Amino acid sequence: MHSPPPSFIAKFVKKDVKEKFYRARYKLKNKSSRDLVGTSSAERNKIFISESLTQTRKKLFKATLKVKKELKFDFISTSNGRIFLRQNKDSCSHLITSDSDLAKLKAAHRPARQDDQG
Secondary structure, X not given: OOOOOOOOOOOOOOHHHHHHHHXXXXXXXXXXXXXXXXOOOOOOOEOOOOOOOOXXXXXXXXXXXXXXXXXXXXXXXXEOOEEEEEOOOOOOEEEEOOHHHHHHHHHHOOOOOHHHOO
């Protein structure tokens, strides 16, 4: 049995540096540990960057992820502890602050039933 890939935690001193780094994370979307300079790993471990969230926000993020899959939305993200959900690259982001936001979103995107159509 092999050990899991190593992870590391970065704590930023300057907020603007953290924000710049976090905004640029999409550039690593299709990269793996093999693409990092100075590594000789034979394994292809996906690079994943996530923001540290409070327990309450983690729970809400998990619920938002479930709704993302149910509604077939393309994007979920966080920024400064806030959770955003976006249907596609051309749509606006929805700020998710509570379970009621998710309920409203689900109601607004619920497909019409056959018997509702005249």
